[in-house]
Structure formats: C-alpha cells, structure tokens
Amino acid sequence: MSEAQPAALVATDLSKTYDDLVALQPMSITVPPGQSMALIGHNGSGKSTFLRMVAGLLDPSAGEIEIAGFDLTDVEARATTSFLPDDPVLYDDLSLREHAEYISKLHGGDGWDDYAESLCVRLGLEERIDDLPSRFSRGLRQKTAIVLALVRPFSLLLVDEPFVGLDQPGKLVLLDVLAEVHAEGAATLVATHDPSYVERVDRSVALRDGEVIFDGTASVEEVLHLVGG
Amino acid sequence: MSALTIAESSAVVGELRRARRKRRVASIHWIDALYQVYITGLVSVVVVVLLSGAIGDDEVSVAGIADVKDHGPAAAGLLVALAVFLGLRSGSRGGPLALERPDVRHVLLSPVDRGVALRGPAWRQLRFLLAVGAAVGAATGQLIVRRLPGNAFEWIVFGALYGLTAVGLGYGSALLASGLKVKHWVASLIGGLLLLWSAGDVIGKLPLSPFTVVGHIAVWPLESDWLAIIGVALAVVLVIAGMRWVSGVSLEAAERRTALVGQMRFAVTLQDLRTVLVLRRQLSQEHPRSRPWIRAARRTPRFPVWHRGVRSVARWPLSRVVRALLMAAVAGMAMRTVWNGTTPMIVVAGLALWIAALDAAEPLGQEVDHPGRTDTFPLPRGQVFILHLPILFVVSVVIALLGAAVAVAPIGSSVPVGPGLFTAFMAGLLAACGASVSVIQGAPDPVDTLSMVTPEIAGTRTVIRTAMPPAIAILGVTPLLAARASFLGAQEPPPINAAMSLALPLALVVVLVAGYIRFRDEIRKWMADASEQMSPTKAAERQREERLAEEAREAAALAESKRLAREASSASQRAKARQKPKTSKPVSPPPDGVRGGTSAKPIGRKRDQT
Structure with a gap:
C-alpha cells in the first residue's frame, strides 16, 4: 500500500441515537487501505448501526464519515463502498443474472461477465442464474446478495452478519472470497457473531452497548471473554 | 471506481x-x-x-355572493395551507416518493446521479397528482357554476388552475422538505403555523394569509385578482426547487418509507384502521418511551390488565401527548362553535375525540394484534378485551374533560360549565366506544360468505364498518345540542337537565358496545353457522352427508346381524355334536295360561342365517 493513499474509512465521533435510546456512543475509528477488520459484539451492541451509517443507509446523529478521502455524501464514496447486508434486498421481477447485470452497469461495469459467472458457480447458484431470487430460500437469497456485492468494483467492503442462513459450503466459499478480496487490496469490515472469524483478520474491534471496548488483534478466547460468549 | x-x-x-x-x-x-x-x-x-x-341548484342570494367574495379566498387558501402542511410533514419523513426498497439499496447506493434516479419517479407522481388536482378542481368549478353567477368555462378553467396550484405547492413543499432534510418537528411547526394563520384569516382574527392570495384563483370568475398569479408562480418555483434538491433525500427515511407505505396503502384498501395506525406510527418513528413518565410500583398488581394499560399510557411518547392535547383543544373549540350555533361542528368535536381515543386504545390494540398470545390466557378473548376498557374510558374521558375546559373557558361566548362537563364526560365514553370498535373489528374477513351473496350486502357492510366507529363518537356530543336547544328555548327543562336526558340512551350504546366486544367471537361464530345453514350448496352437502351416514349405519347393522347369526349357527352345531343319544325326557305339562313353543328354530330371516 502506498503511504499517500487515503484511509479506506475514517469515522470521527460517529454516534446514533433514537429518541432516548443510544444505539452507538461517539466512536472514532480509522481503517487503513487494505485492512481486514472484524467488528464483534453481542446483539444490540451497535455493529449493524455502525456499518449502516458507513454504508449511507442511516443518518448519523453526530460525527463525520470519510471514505477513501471523500465525504460520505460524495458520489465517489458510493463508488468505493460495497455493502453486503444481512437482509438481502432484491427486486421481485429480476432474475439473478439481470440483478448482477444491472448492478454492474450502475457501477460503470459491462454487466454479466466471467467473474459473476464464476461466483455463481462457486456458490452453487449456476443452475439458478435465470431464476427469480424472490422465490429463493433464505440461504440462496443470501448467496445472491454475496454475488451482487462482489460483481461491482470497490475498495471498501462492508459485510453485516455474513454467515447467517448460509450452509457450510457457502460459508467456506464466502470465507475464501473475503480472503481473496483482502489479498487484492480492498479493506473489509465484517460484523459477525462468529468468534472464529477474528483469527482471519488483521484487526478486531469489539463493541458493547454501543461503545468500543477493544481495538486490536484478538484471539478467539479473548473475543469470547469480551463479548460474553 | x-x-x-x-x-x-x-x-x-x-x-x-x-x-x-x-x-x-x-x-x-x-x-x-x-x-x-x-x-x-x-x-x-x-x-x-x-x-x-x-x-343544490338554487342561485345564491346577493348577500351570499358577497359572503363568498369576502370569505371564499381565505377558505380556499385554508385548503392550500392544509396541502402545504401535509406536504411538509410528508417530506420531513422521506416523502413524497415511495421508492422500491431495492432501488434504495442498489440504485441510490451506487455512484449514479441521485437526481437522475429520483426525478423520474417524482415527475410521474407529480403528473398523476396534477391530473387528479385539475380534474377535481374542474369538476368542482362545474358544480359551483350552478349556484354562483359567471361563465361556466371560466369556473372550470380556474377550478382546474386552483387544483393544479394546490398540488404544486403541496408537492413542491414535500420535495423541498425531503431534499433539505428538514426535521420533522420543524416541518410540523412551520406547516402548523401556516395552517393556523390561514384558519385565523378565515374567521377574520388574523391578517391576510399568503394562501388567501392563492385562494383568489378559486373565486376568480366572481372577482379577479391578479395577485393570485403569484401563487401559481410560487407553485412552479417550489416544484422546480424540489426537483433540484430531490437528491438530498435521507436514505434512512426513504428506506423506512418504502417498507411501510405499500403496507399502509394495502391496509387502507382493506379499511383496516388499526394496521394503518400502527404503520403510521412506525413511519413517524413514534415509539413508546424507554423510561415511562411515571415509574411502576414494585408490588404485584391486583388488576393486571388495568395495570398493563396504565403502564402503556405511562410510556406515551411526547408526540402522542401533544396530539392528545391538540385533539382536546380542537374538540373544545368545536364545542364552543356548536354552542354558538354551528351545529355541523359536532362532527369535528366527535372526530377529534375519536382520534385521541384511538391512541388511548393502544393496550387493547396490542391484544387484538396478537391473538395467538391472547388465546393462551385462561379466559375468553372477549373478557380480556372487556378488562381493557376501563383504562381506555378513563384516558378518553380525561382528554374530553380537557376539551371541556377549553369549551367552558370564560372568554367570549363559552359553553356553560354544567352542560360542557357532562357532554365531555359522555363524549369521552362514546369516543372510547367508537375507538374500541375500530380496533376490535380489524380487517374484514378474506372470505365473507354473507358479503359474497350480493354486492349490496358487501357495500352496506363496508359503509357500516367504516362509518360506525366515528358515528358512535359523534353521538357522544349530542347532549350539547339538547342543552343548546333548551338554552335557546324556554329553558324548561334547564340546559343541564336537557343534556342529562340523553344519558340513558347513550349509556345503552356503551352497554351495547361492551356486549359486542365481550361476545364478538361468539356472535361471529353464530353468524358463520347461520350463513352456512342458509347456503343451498351447504344444504345439499349436508343432505348427502346424512344419506351416507344412514347407509353406513345400515351396513354396520347388517354386518353385526350376520355375525350374530354365524355365532348362533356354530353354537348350535357344537351343541349338536356334543349331544348324547336322545333319551325320553318326561315333559311336564305347561302351566295354565302359558302358550310358549319349544321349537329350536333359529331367530331371524332365512337370508340372515347363511
């Protein structure tokens, strides 16, 4: 990584409140380019809130977000960030191929290509490419969302609870894909309950009740201790 | 990238x-x-x-025409102010667009120009609303020409122009509020003040409202005012500005709206008021308070359902408290107006209290929303619902009494204290009854046999379902009319007595509603059974089932008879086999009067013995 390259993500005093409920305490964090990071914590700790704010889906109550040197509201920030949610959101009337084509084109790509095809094959979706994802099971929809998050260019990948609903082969493929993405230089930010995932990342940030309680390299045992697993 | x-x-x-x-x-x-x-x-x-x-068709008198000229623009302006108020509130919640959720996730999060992505749907929505506004305006103009002087073409054209302007101002405000991410309370405040200004102008208590200028378009054929063109220009400017800043929409609000608006439209189609209320609360982020206004006592509650209701009310968010106070004030003002001679305002008073009571019926609504949980209680559902009524009555009556405080406040021409308080008490009770009926009845059955018989029944049922709850609430304000009639007449009986003379019939309505809530399930079951009995298809099916059951019974009896015959036959053969050589047995003579046979012939018909 070049020293001059801006950080993949800089969040400064980022917080989120809903009336009298504090979902995320003021949080400052910097993710260097190409870093893989796990965001860990129990339910309601603020992981998803943080990711959704970085993705632009939630309005921060306070604080600022910069992505690759651009303000979150800039179109360049959107071009840089890919978000893989835990609740796949798909069109009812588009097939998997049409989804991938559309999203690729929205990001300036050529549409359906070999990489999309290969992702579908690896995730076991090759027979379902021309089917409507609206009729898929939860796991297949999650796999579709994985394809859609990856068929477009990005340098920051935000992943929220990626293993929910996935079968074991799907989980292994996703772990491989995340490793490949990281190897290619993209920063990854994965919110997960799975303590074993921390062994695969450069850095772990643990949250409890909307507050950062740990930031560094953690072992599985430490994670279990931190999040009460 | x-x-x-x-x-x-x-x-x-x-x-x-x-x-x-x-x-x-x-x-x-x-x-x-x-x-x-x-x-x-x-x-x-x-x-x-x-x-x-x-x-109607009667020509308006000269004095009437002068009245229309004086107050018409302000009244028409009030409607425009209402459109702007609704637009500002909708915009502050991510409206007026209701995008598809995947569009928010995939299109608005991609590096495409958000303006390009949003202007298309916005233009389409605006086009439709403009067409509706113009059509309604033109149709109203065509109807007005029958009573007011002027050229029919002018009335139609200016009616349509007024409709277009009202839509433009409302929609433009919404787009602008959404694009500029105006806070909800700021939008409500600005819109509310503009609305109050217009309302004050209508009753002549406040100076000229800007919307009255726009209202001049509606009465242009009577009295032209070129200043009204400013309103048209303002609408155009607002729409253009809204389109310019539409890309600033909050994705959080847009996504929340995408999920809820579709469901809300569906619930409206089904006349499911409870679902509409719940979704509207979600849309406006109106959540119960995490910390109640009043802390709960530690001891075990003696009346758990009452206690549960009190806890629910203690968690009302500030916005709901403000709405209840506002509705109380509206009801109080409407009662004053009724007392001063404007009888139709009884509808406004009743509706305001009914809306407030709908909020108070939340604990009951929660039970209705979760029938699976209610069914696990060791008492009938109807009984659980009945136990929720006291807290609803208390809250609704308190709100109505607050309204009465506004009505009897000794400023200007106020309602006398006695009739005011009594009317408020009955109105609170009846508003609670109306609200509980609204909540309990929920959505109509997907398969309603009775309604499917004839469209007339379906139509009537729909009207009754929709109109009954607010009508019950409006009924509660009628003691005020009785008191007013007495006040204006010979005062015999005195106004308070006249009002109280309606206590019994209104109490009967309360009892009937309570009975409906308690025995609704039983009544519905009885009606479903009755409608099944009436159905010719069901009758034919029932006859067929009876015939089959009769045949089955006959077949079983025959089989049993054969079995008995077989047993009797084999027993007889075994007896014969064991029989010793016959020895002469002395036969005693039969007693006198007995004519019994000694034949060993088996019982039954010949065919049954095989």
Whole structure:
C-alpha cells in the first residue's frame, strides 16, 4: 500500500441515537487501505448501526464519515463502498443474472461477465442464474446478495452478519472470497457473531452497548471473554 | 471506481426502468385494467352526484355572493395551507416518493446521479397528482357554476388552475422538505403555523394569509385578482426547487418509507384502521418511551390488565401527548362553535375525540394484534378485551374533560360549565366506544360468505364498518345540542337537565358496545353457522352427508346381524355334536295360561342365517 493513499474509512465521533435510546456512543475509528477488520459484539451492541451509517443507509446523529478521502455524501464514496447486508434486498421481477447485470452497469461495469459467472458457480447458484431470487430460500437469497456485492468494483467492503442462513459450503466459499478480496487490496469490515472469524483478520474491534471496548488483534478466547460468549 | 456522468446514469437507470415497466404492463390482464377503469369511473360518478346533490341548484342570494367574495379566498387558501402542511410533514419523513426498497439499496447506493434516479419517479407522481388536482378542481368549478353567477368555462378553467396550484405547492413543499432534510418537528411547526394563520384569516382574527392570495384563483370568475398569479408562480418555483434538491433525500427515511407505505396503502384498501395506525406510527418513528413518565410500583398488581394499560399510557411518547392535547383543544373549540350555533361542528368535536381515543386504545390494540398470545390466557378473548376498557374510558374521558375546559373557558361566548362537563364526560365514553370498535373489528374477513351473496350486502357492510366507529363518537356530543336547544328555548327543562336526558340512551350504546366486544367471537361464530345453514350448496352437502351416514349405519347393522347369526349357527352345531343319544325326557305339562313353543328354530330371516 502506498503511504499517500487515503484511509479506506475514517469515522470521527460517529454516534446514533433514537429518541432516548443510544444505539452507538461517539466512536472514532480509522481503517487503513487494505485492512481486514472484524467488528464483534453481542446483539444490540451497535455493529449493524455502525456499518449502516458507513454504508449511507442511516443518518448519523453526530460525527463525520470519510471514505477513501471523500465525504460520505460524495458520489465517489458510493463508488468505493460495497455493502453486503444481512437482509438481502432484491427486486421481485429480476432474475439473478439481470440483478448482477444491472448492478454492474450502475457501477460503470459491462454487466454479466466471467467473474459473476464464476461466483455463481462457486456458490452453487449456476443452475439458478435465470431464476427469480424472490422465490429463493433464505440461504440462496443470501448467496445472491454475496454475488451482487462482489460483481461491482470497490475498495471498501462492508459485510453485516455474513454467515447467517448460509450452509457450510457457502460459508467456506464466502470465507475464501473475503480472503481473496483482502489479498487484492480492498479493506473489509465484517460484523459477525462468529468468534472464529477474528483469527482471519488483521484487526478486531469489539463493541458493547454501543461503545468500543477493544481495538486490536484478538484471539478467539479473548473475543469470547469480551463479548460474553 | 468512478462516478457515472448524468448521461450514463440516465441511460442505465432508464434502460432498466423501461424494461421493467414493459414487463409489468405485459403482465396486467386487460380484464383487470378494464375493471380498474370501471371502478374509478363509478366512484367518480358517485362522488360527483353526491357533491352535486349537496351543493343544490338554487342561485345564491346577493348577500351570499358577497359572503363568498369576502370569505371564499381565505377558505380556499385554508385548503392550500392544509396541502402545504401535509406536504411538509410528508417530506420531513422521506416523502413524497415511495421508492422500491431495492432501488434504495442498489440504485441510490451506487455512484449514479441521485437526481437522475429520483426525478423520474417524482415527475410521474407529480403528473398523476396534477391530473387528479385539475380534474377535481374542474369538476368542482362545474358544480359551483350552478349556484354562483359567471361563465361556466371560466369556473372550470380556474377550478382546474386552483387544483393544479394546490398540488404544486403541496408537492413542491414535500420535495423541498425531503431534499433539505428538514426535521420533522420543524416541518410540523412551520406547516402548523401556516395552517393556523390561514384558519385565523378565515374567521377574520388574523391578517391576510399568503394562501388567501392563492385562494383568489378559486373565486376568480366572481372577482379577479391578479395577485393570485403569484401563487401559481410560487407553485412552479417550489416544484422546480424540489426537483433540484430531490437528491438530498435521507436514505434512512426513504428506506423506512418504502417498507411501510405499500403496507399502509394495502391496509387502507382493506379499511383496516388499526394496521394503518400502527404503520403510521412506525413511519413517524413514534415509539413508546424507554423510561415511562411515571415509574411502576414494585408490588404485584391486583388488576393486571388495568395495570398493563396504565403502564402503556405511562410510556406515551411526547408526540402522542401533544396530539392528545391538540385533539382536546380542537374538540373544545368545536364545542364552543356548536354552542354558538354551528351545529355541523359536532362532527369535528366527535372526530377529534375519536382520534385521541384511538391512541388511548393502544393496550387493547396490542391484544387484538396478537391473538395467538391472547388465546393462551385462561379466559375468553372477549373478557380480556372487556378488562381493557376501563383504562381506555378513563384516558378518553380525561382528554374530553380537557376539551371541556377549553369549551367552558370564560372568554367570549363559552359553553356553560354544567352542560360542557357532562357532554365531555359522555363524549369521552362514546369516543372510547367508537375507538374500541375500530380496533376490535380489524380487517374484514378474506372470505365473507354473507358479503359474497350480493354486492349490496358487501357495500352496506363496508359503509357500516367504516362509518360506525366515528358515528358512535359523534353521538357522544349530542347532549350539547339538547342543552343548546333548551338554552335557546324556554329553558324548561334547564340546559343541564336537557343534556342529562340523553344519558340513558347513550349509556345503552356503551352497554351495547361492551356486549359486542365481550361476545364478538361468539356472535361471529353464530353468524358463520347461520350463513352456512342458509347456503343451498351447504344444504345439499349436508343432505348427502346424512344419506351416507344412514347407509353406513345400515351396513354396520347388517354386518353385526350376520355375525350374530354365524355365532348362533356354530353354537348350535357344537351343541349338536356334543349331544348324547336322545333319551325320553318326561315333559311336564305347561302351566295354565302359558302358550310358549319349544321349537329350536333359529331367530331371524332365512337370508340372515347363511
């Protein structure tokens, strides 16, 4: 990584409140380019809130977000960030191929290509490419969302609870894909309950009740201790 | 990784939208389309006929025309102010657009120009609303010409222009509030103040409202005012500004709206008021307070259902408290107006209290929303619902009494204390009854046999379902009319006694509603059974089942008879086999009077012995 390259993500005093409920305490964090990071914590700790704010889906109550040197509201920030949610959101009337084509084109790509095809094959979706994802099971929809998050260019990948609903082969493929993405230089930010995932990342940030309680390299045992697993 | 240019964004988004629209249109069957046109036409004709009946044909007197000239623009301006108020509130919640959720996730999060992605749907929505506004305005102009002097063409044209302007101002405000991310409370405050200003102008208590200027368009054929053109220009400017800043929409609000608006429309179609209320609260982020206003006592509650209701009320968010106070004030003001001679305001008073009571009925609504949980309680559902009524009555009566405080406040021409307080008490009770009926009845049955018999029954039921709850609430304000009649007449009986003379019939309504809530399930079951009995198909099925059961019974009896015969036959053979050589047995003579046989012939018919 070049020293001059801006950080993949800089969040400064980022917080989120809903009336009298504090979902995320003021949080400052910097993710260097190409870093893989796990965001860990129990339910309601603020992981998803943080990711959704970085993705632009939630309005921060306070604080600022910069992505690759651009303000979150800039179109360049959107071009840089890919978000893989835990609740796949798909069109009812588009097939998997049409989804991938559309999203690729929205990001300036050529549409359906070999990489999309290969992702579908690896995730076991090759027979379902021309089917409507609206009729898929939860796991297949999650796999579709994985394809859609990856068929477009990005340098920051935000992943929220990626293993929910996935079968074991799907989980292994996703772990491989995340490793490949990281190897290619993209920063990854994965919110997960799975303590074993921390062994695969450069850095772990643990949250409890909307507050950062740990930031560094953690072992599985430490994670279990931190999040009460 | 780079942003798309406006042309590229437009091409990508446009291409997919066109393809999807084509596919959607292709999937609509022409019969469905025709049916929609038929229903729309039918509803429009009914509305026009009803309006035309309400407006009448008599020419308005000279004094009436002068009155229209004086107050017409302010009244028309009030409607525009209402459109702007609703637009500002909608915009502050992410409206007026209701995008598809995948569009928010995939299109608005991609590096395409958000303006390009949002202006298309916004123009389409605006086009539709403008067409509706122009049509309603023109139709109203055409009806007005029957009573007011002037050229019919002018009335129609200016009616349509007024409709277009009102839509433009309302929609433009909404787009602008959404694009500039105006806070909800700020939008409500600005819109509310503008609305109050216009209302004050209508009753002549406040100086000229800016919307009164716009209202001059509506009465242009009577009295032209070129200043009104400013309103048209303002509408155009607001729409252009809204389109310019539409890209600033909050994705959080937009996504929340996408999920809820569709459900809300569906609930409205089903006349499911409870669902509409719940979704509206979600849309406006109106959540119960985490920390209640009043802390709960530690001891075990003696009346758990009452206690549960109190806890629910103690968690009312501030916005709900403000709304309840506002409704109380509206009801109080309406009661004052009724007392001063404007009888139709009784409807406003009743509706305001009913709306407040709908909020108070939340604990009951929660039980209705979760029938699975209610069914696990060791008492009938109806009984659980009845136990929720006391807290609803208390809250509703308190709100109504606050309204009464406004009505009897000794400023200007106020309602006397006695009739005011008594009316408020009864109005609170009846508003609670209306609200509980609204909540309990929920959505109509998906398969309603009775309604399917004839469309007339279905139509009548729909009207009753919709009108009954507010009508019950309005009924509660009628003691005020009785008191007023006495006050204006000979005061015999005195106004308070006149008001109280309605106590018994209104109490009967309360009892009837309580009975309906308690025995609703039983009544519904009885009605379902009765309607099944009435059905010719069901009767034929029932006859067939009875015939089959009779045949089965006969077959079983026959089989049993054969079995017995076989047993008797084998027993006889075994007896014969064991029989010793016959020895002469002395036969004693039968007793006198007995004629019994000694034959060993088996019982039964010949065919049964095989």
